[in-house]
Amino acid sequence: MANTASARKRIRQTEKRTLRNRARKSRVRTYLRKVEQAIAGGDKAQAQDALKSAQPELQRAATKGVLHRNTVARKLSRLSARIKSLGAAAQA
Known part of the structure; x- marks a missing residue:
């Protein structure tokens, strides 16, 4: 249990941040x-x-520190590659 006022405040802040994240x-x-x-x-x-609608949400998560920026870049890259291959598969 937190003994100091600053430690109690940190616990409150962490709870709020956890809910937000x-x-x-x-x-x-x-x-x-x-x-x-x-x-x-x-x-x-x-x-x-x-x-296109997911991209800003992912970037925002990276900006806020919820996800690492490289993780977001990797996810976006893989999704866009899969979408790109949809067109190639339909034409073939």
């Missing part, structure tokens, strides 16, 4: 799920729209 991470997962569903459906236009 959990909400941000949940929102990111929701956007990623929408992109995954669009890719699974095979609709390239819908998948591109979903990725």
